[in-house]
Amino acid sequence: MTKAARRAAAKKAAHTRKKNRTSKGITSTSPRKIAEEHYKDNIACVWCGYPIQSVLQVAHVEKSTPKNNKPSNLVWLCPTHHREYDLKLISKSMILERREFWKNDPKADWSNLFGLSQKQLSARARKAHKTRKTR
C-alpha cells in the first residue's frame, strides 16, 4: 500500500468512526447496543448461560450478512462459544434453538463457580460492565 493510499484509508476510517459516534462516544447502531436493548432480559451466552455482560460478545447469526443488525440476526455468546460458532463447531440451527431456549427458561446460576453469592456476582458484573471500554 502506498503512503497516499494508507493516508486515505486512515482518513476514511476516522470519518466512519466519527459518523458512528454519539455524544457519549458509543456507536448508536452497534450490534451490541441493539442486542442489549432487544435481549435485555436474556443477556447471557445462549450456549452455556454465562452471564457477565462485559465478557460476552454479540455474534451475527448469518455471517454472510454482517451488516444485518436486526435483533433476529444477533445472538449473545461468550468468547469461547463465539469462536466455536465461527469455526462451525456449533451450527446455526443449534444457536437459534438455544436462543429460543433461553427466552423461556431460567438462567444458569454461575455464582458457585466464582465462589460468590448471586448478589455479589451481579454487583461485580455491573461494575465490570460500567468500566468496560467501548471498542
Ligand SMILES: [Zn+2]
Ligand atoms: Zn458460552
